[in-house]
Each structure stands twice: as C-alpha cells, then as structure tokens.
Amino acid sequence: xxxxxxxxxxIVQLRSHNTAFCKPCFVFFFQRGIERAITRETMFTxxxxxxxxxxxxxxSLALWDALADLGYDTEGxxxxxxxxxxxxxxxxKARAFAERRGLRLRIVALDxxxxxxxxxxxxxxxxxxxxxxxxxxxRHHFDRAALAGGFPVLATGHNLDDEAAxxxxxxxxxxxxxxxxxxxxxxxxxxxxxxxxxPLYRTSEFESATYAFLRGIDxxxxxxxxxxxxxxxxxxDLLNRLEHTxxxxxxxxxxxxxxxxxxxxxxxxxxxxxxxxxxxxMPSAGAICGYCRLVAEVGRRRAQAVAHS
Ligand code: Q46
Ligand code: ZN
Numbered sequence: 431x432x433x434x435x436x437x438x439x440x441i442v443q444l445r446s447h448n449t450a451f452c453k454p455c456f457v458f459f460f461q462r463g464i465e466r467a468i469t470r471e472t473m474f475t476x477x478x479x480x481x482x483x484x485x486x487x488x489x490s491l492a493l494w495d496a497l498a499d500l501g502y503d504t505e506g507x508x509x510x511x512x513x514x515x516x517x518x519x520x521x522x523k524a525r526a527f528a529e530r531r532g533l534r535l536r537i538v539a540l541d542x543x544x545x546x547x548x549x550x551x552x553x554x555x556x557x558x559x560x561x562x563x564x565x566x567x568x569r570h571h572f573d574r575a576a577l578a579g580g581f582p583v584l585a586t587g588h589n590l591d592d593e594a595a596x597x598x599x600x601x602x603x604x605x606x607x608x609x610x611x612x613x614x615x616x617x618x619x620x621x622x623x624x625x626x627x628x629p630l631y632r633t634s635e636f637e638s639a640t641y642a643f644l645r646g647i648d649x650x651x652x653x654x655x656x657x658x659x660x661x662x663x664x665x666x667d668l669l670n671r672l673e674h675t676x677x678x679x680x681x682x683x684x685x686x687x688x689x690x691x692x693x694x695x696x697x698x699x700x701x702x703x704x705x706x707x708x709x710x711x712m713p714s715a716g717a718i719c720g721y722c723r724l725v726a727e728v729g730r731r732r733a734q735a736v737a738h739s
Contacts, residue, residue: 555735566720
C-alpha cells in the first residue's frame, strides 16, 4: 500500500476517506483537516488567544499539539475533577505534555476551587450520576476560566465519534433544542460567555489516536471509571459497526446533518434570555445558575446528614 500523497510506503489506511498515508503525510493530513475545519466554520483566527480544554487524553492533547504547530496562540486548561487515580494520571500527562512543548497550562483543581467540591463528593451527596454533576461543573469552570483569562474562544477535543454519538442520541429522542444547537461553533449567548469550538468535529477518534501515537504524545489511556455503561458508548458501538460495514458513515451522518439537517432544526424554540446568577455572576436563565443550585444542594444534603447522625 502506497501513500496517496507521496507514493512512499503507507503506514496508515483511512477507509473512511478511501486513502492511505506515510507518517509525514498523515501528520500533514491531520493538521490540514483541523486548519480547514477552523477556516470553514470561522472558529478563530491566528490573532485570537485560544483556551484549549485538555483532559490528558489523546483527542485534546492531539488538538493542542496541532494548533500549536499550526501557529495558533494557545493556552491549555486542565480541570482536576478529583476522580482518584484517573485524575492524578491525567493531570500528570497534561502537565508533562505542556512542559515538553513549552506551552502554558492553567490548572483548576475542583477540590481547591472556592466551593471545594470534587465530582465524587457532589455525586455522593446528591445521589446523582457522577457524569451529570460533572457536566454541570465542567461547563461552569470552563466558562469561568475563559472569562477570567480574557480568552475570546474555548476549544475542546470533541471528535467526529463524539459528535456522531451525540447526534444519534439527540435524534433518538428528538431533542429539538439540542439538535438546533449541535454545531461545531457556538456563538456566545451572553457577554460573559465565550465562543465554543470543536475543531476535531470531522476528525475520527482513530485519526487522533494515530496522530498522538505518531507524534509521541504520551496521553492517559485509561478511561474515566464513571464512563462505563454510559449511553454514549452504546451509540458509539453502534456507529462503529455501521462504519465498519460502510466506511465514511460517521462523517456523512454529521456532515450531512450540518449542511442539510441543522437549518431545519435551527428554528426550534430557543432557551429563555439569560441574566446573571445572583451567587456567582455567571449567565443563568433563572436567579441562580445550575452550578450554584447543585452546590447548594450538596450543602443542604450534608446538613441533613449531620442532623440525622
Ligand atoms: S469525566 Fe466526568 Fe466524563 Fe468521567 S465523570 Fe463522566 S463526564 S465519564 S467525559
Ligand atoms: Zn451561579
């Protein structure tokens, strides 16, 4: 098998693109794909500072590596969720990557932040699934960090597999407001929010894993222990089977949705106008934002537990 770009011996075959590449040409292909996604969707420019949310996993580190190589002005943001050994390992990988590449990394540890609440304690106190608490906390702290650092844009490592699984989930349940918002660039809906972008939305998990491997990026391989049994994984498995039989299915599903489906859903009812949370000052549809409600619930539940002990 020969590289489709330079005719050297290929080491990566991409059935979804009906192509194959040698190492340098794959790296070029990967980075060019990101550059094209950024330009096509007007995500950000070389003049804007980009905050890249990194988890220590392959996607976010591959994204950060590519953006830095492409000459974008980036800083990393690592959120310490306090999920035992997984969080320790992922923080080590994120720190080591930033150091090796000479890039600036901001670290926010939830248990040291002002509310002092890590994900396992929120989940335990409120008896909620950890991922539901985690989603609320991540959104809040990403938004805050971007605002505090004066970044106009926050980039995350969501890849094509994530986008396809999310789309399938939204279609399965006909989540019209979510379908209307499923796009790789979300414009801020409040002056205290920043633009949120997903430059890997056309890049598969296989491609980012291959890129990370070929670039010698040391990433955390273990998954978060709370991810087991997540519905998203069921959708991903289904989509992988489809992709295996019909290469290119995921890209067509997401790409065609964006070009032909999204305009139909964009008219779905919008969420209410946002004001500002009375407690933390971040945008909120009600007097108190979802994050602060969750923090208050933890306090209430803990007080009840003390009262009953
Ligand atoms: S980190 Fe958080 Fe994920 Fe772990 S607790 Fe769930 S949402 S699975 S991407
Ligand atoms: Zn709040």
